[in-house]
Amino acid sequence: xMPIWTKSGKKHAVTLLKVQDCHVLKYISKEESGGKxxxxxxxxxxxxxxxxxxxxxxxxxxxxVPRKQKVTMFNVTDDALVxxxxxxxxAHFRPGQFVDVTAKTIGKGFQGVMKRWGFKGQPASHxxxxxxxxxxxxxxxxxxxxxxxxxxxxxMGNIYRTSFGLKVWRINTKHDIIYVNxxxxxxxxxxxxxxxxxxxxxxxxxxxPPFPTFFxxxxxxxxxxxxxxxMFQFTDPSVTYT
Amino acid sequence: ACRASSDEKPAKFxxxxxxxxxxxxxxxxxxxxxxxEFIPPRGxxxxxxxxxxxxxxxxxxxxxNIPEFYVGHILAVTTADLYAKxxxxxxxxxxxxxxxxxxxxxxxxxxxxxxxxxxxxxELYNPxxxxxxxxxxxxxxxxxxxxxxxxxxEYSTFDxxxxxxxxxxxxxxxxxxxxxxMKPKPWSKRWERPKYNIKGIxxxxxxxxMKEAQKWSQPWxxxxxxxxxxxxxxxxxxxxxxxxxxxx
Numbered sequence: 001x002m003p004i005w006t007k008s009g010k011k012h013a014v015t016l017l018k019v020q021d022c023h024v025l026k027y028i029s030k031e032e033s034g035g036k037x038x039x040x041x042x043x044x045x046x047x048x049x050x051x052x053x054x055x056x057x058x059x060x061x062x063x064x065v066p067r068k069q070k071v072t073m074f075n076v077t078d079d080a081l082v083x084x085x086x087x088x089x090x091a092h093f094r095p096g097q098f099v100d101v102t103a104k105t106i107g108k109g110f111q112g113v114m115k116r117w118g119f120k121g122q123p124a125s126h127x128x129x130x131x132x133x134x135x136x137x138x139x140x141x142x143x144x145x146x147x148x149x150x151x152x153x154x155x156m157g158n159i160y161r162t163s164f165g166l167k168v169w170r171i172n173t174k175h176d177i178i179y180v181n182x183x184x185x186x187x188x189x190x191x192x193x194x195x196x197x198x199x200x201x202x203x204x205x206x207x208x209p210p211f212p213t214f215f216x217x218x219x220x221x222x223x224x225x226x227x228x229x230x231m232f233q234f235t236d237p238s239v240t241y242t
Numbered sequence: 243a244c245r246a247s248s249d250e251k252p253a254k255f256x257x258x259x260x261x262x263x264x265x266x267x268x269x270x271x272x273x274x275x276x277x278x279e280f281i282p283p284r285g286x287x288x289x290x291x292x293x294x295x296x297x298x299x300x301x302x303x304x305x306x307n308i309p310e311f312y313v314g315h316i317l318a319v320t321t322a323d324l325y326a327k328x329x330x331x332x333x334x335x336x337x338x339x340x341x342x343x344x345x346x347x348x349x350x351x352x353x354x355x356x357x358x359x360x361x362x363x364x365e366l367y368n369p370x371x372x373x374x375x376x377x378x379x380x381x382x383x384x385x386x387x388x389x390x391x392x393x394x395x396e397y398s399t400f401d402x403x404x405x406x407x408x409x410x411x412x413x414x415x416x417x418x419x420x421x422x423x424m425k426p427k428p429w430s431k432r433w434e435r436p437k438y439n440i441k442g443i444x445x446x447x448x449x450x451x452m453k454e455a456q457k458w459s460q461p462w463x464x465x466x467x468x469x470x471x472x473x474x475x476x477x478x479x480x481x482x483x484x485x486x487x488x489x490x
Binding site: 005 | 285287288291294302344345365369
């Protein structure tokens with residue numbers, strides 16, 4: 001995470017996400033998948049092909065791509081389909097767009113009810129016998145049972161969670177890095193899925209993206225760094241107020 | 243009188259004095275100062291992140307000059323402030339602490355203005371900073387001068403209109419071996435304890451208290467091998483990289 005300053009002098013915190021060897025693996029049509037739209041399988045970071053079975057490696061062999069550590073599905077409309085085997089780059093996103101980031105949260109192991117669900121516990125003194133961090137009552141008298149989904153101690157973390165509506169401040173095309181506003185679930189160097197926002201407030205900001213994706217061998221030559229309009233670039237002189 | 247016209251013996255040939263070449267480049271290079279925020283902390287972060295951060299930091303340094311300074315120097319910082327007169331705010335103070343790594347590096351300046359102690363934490367790479375001037379160069383015995391909060395206010399007062407001191411040589415920043423006198427106890431932290439390792443206070447406490455404080459000493463810490471973080475090689479690499487980029 002890094003600080004970023006706007007042209008008006010405000011500071012924001014930013015997370016760096018690296019797009020490492022992403023390729024489109026497979027196209028699944030609407031009828032095959034049984035959903036409302038067609039799906040595209042996308043694979044992330046390269047990994048060793050020797051620890052997976054032959055049947056699992058079939059997808060990678062067909063696409064002509066080394067084995068990927070993480071494979072995710074994206075719901076895609078028919079006009080935005082990409083041929084399997086094309087590499088995906090960070091320039092697929094542009095500064096000013098809004099993005100949802102999904103990842104597995106940091107695993108905390110077996111945790112008690114105060115840390116896991118934020119219960120208040122009991123006082124530390126004034127006669128409390130062996131009861132300081134316990135859940136207390138589980139249900140009412142009339143219910144005569146404990147409801148399903150009751151908050152109780154258990155394994156915390158290591159589940160998929162999403163942060164919605166994160167602004168993209170900057171894209172580095174040389175190293176394929178996306179600067180995303182705020183914090184993102186997961187530990188450092190964990191694998192993460194980045195999608196366009198589903199929030200309706202940012203629908204207009206996501207217009208005119210590189211469609212269907214950014215092709216490196218195409219005609220468009222991008223500069224090494226793409227900045228958002230409001231962001232302060234370090235090549236400018238210091239901020240002054242008038 | 244011309245020597246050729248006279249009939250005296252020609253004077254013995256005096257060779258001209260050999261010129262003494264002072265290689266100034268070599269002198270400057272003898273003292274290497276790498277700002278502490280360039281050194282990456284120990285952790286599992288990808289070195290690419292530090293490389294990209296360093297590029298940004300060097301870019302900022304090309305546009306805006308951040309002078310070399312240590313804890314104990316007296317600095318004057320002018321920042322752009324929306325709610326100030328003339329939209330510009332100038333603060334003079336002694337640097338008591340330098341923290342943070344990368345772009346978020348900070349330094350805290352302390353001064354006593356009209357009997358009120360004021361500490362301001364500035365970010366080195368904040369674009370609102372217009373200028374940083376070094377007014378007085380002197381290192382102190384410690385890396386962290388937080389104990390000035392519990393010292394007598396005369397040790398933290400500095401004239402707001404102080405004139406900047408010019409650097410004489412390119413070597414040897416003087417170390418001020420001042421022993422500061424403290425206000426009566428209680429202090430904000432127990433500075434006599436060995437974990438703070440403060441050499442710049444004149445402790446006027448009774449012997450018993452000083453001996454009791456030594457109970458909290460942890461003499462095994464300096465031999466702990468897991469805590470060792472040798473930065474010499476990393477520093478050299480980063481020093482070369484930073485210098486090359488700055489010269490461009």
